[in-house]
Amino acid sequence: MKEDNEQISQTKQRQKICKRRCLSVGCVLIICLLLIFITLLVLALTVFKAKQPRIKLLSATLDGVSPRITFPVINIQLNITLDLQLLLVNRNHASFKHGSGKSFLSYRGNQFGEADIPPGFIPAMGSTTISCRLTLEVDEMVSNITALVSDVLDGQLVVDTRARIPGRVTFLKLFKKHAVATSECHFTIAVLAFKIRSRECKTKTKL
Structure with missing residues (x-):
């Protein structure tokens, strides 16, 4: 027991x-x-908080022929191409993969040219340079021809560009965050000198 x-x-x-x-x-x-x-x-x-990728304008140059008008029959000759070098910066500690983007050229609020931006991949904290060539298509500017003639006679043209690049940030190959980076620029072109007199740009990203 x-x-x-x-x-x-x-x-x-x-x-x-x-x-x-x-x-x-x-x-x-x-x-x-x-x-x-x-x-x-x-x-x-x-570290892993999604940060906005940014687009910066590195350079802008003109190519083509200076606009001119012939009389007595008004005939405007225009051949302007805007070559842009854009820098797309990934500020994340994760990769950023962007799809096909678009760049647009507009005059007085109306679009008269566009170009495709190819897809790409940017590693963490990396960047890439994107070339964009936009041509002002005078054949489509019939509705703005009076304003165009007036601006050419005044000696300057004002055009706007807008680049839009969608993509996504991927953390640890598991977590994905979509983002759309855009850049908008305002250019003043001196007609006689055929050069860019001034430019003003702003960028934004939607996460």
């Missing part, structure tokens, strides 16, 4: 020890999971 009581007591003691060990292991696991969660949360809010 005494031996049975001792065995029962030892069994209960072993069960208590086992429970303490299980409880200790469970606490350690919970603490580890909390530390992992906090670490991931901090990374998500800092």
Whole structure:
């Protein structure tokens, strides 16, 4: 009878020890999971927080022939191509893959030229240069011909460009964030000198 009581007591003691060990292991696991969660949360809010890719205008040059008008029958000759060099900057600690983009050329609010921007891939904290060639298509400017003649006679043309590049930022090959980067520029072209007199650009990104 005494031996049975001792065995029962030892069994209960072993069960208590086992429970303490299980409880200790469970606490350690919970603490580890909390530390992992906090670490991931901090990374998500800092290093892995999606940042807006940016487009910068590196250079802009003119190609073609200076606009001119002939009389007595009014005939305007126009051959202007705007060559743009754009820098697409990925400010994320993750890759940025962009699809096919578009660049548009407009005059007095109406679009008269466009160009395709090929898709590409930018590594983390990297950048790439994009060439864009936009031609002002005079044959489509019949509705604005009076304003165009007036601007040419005044010696300057004002045109606007807009580049739009959609893509997505991928973190750890698992988490993806879509983004659309755009750049809008306002150019004043000196007709007689056939050069860009001034330019003003602004960029924005929609995440």
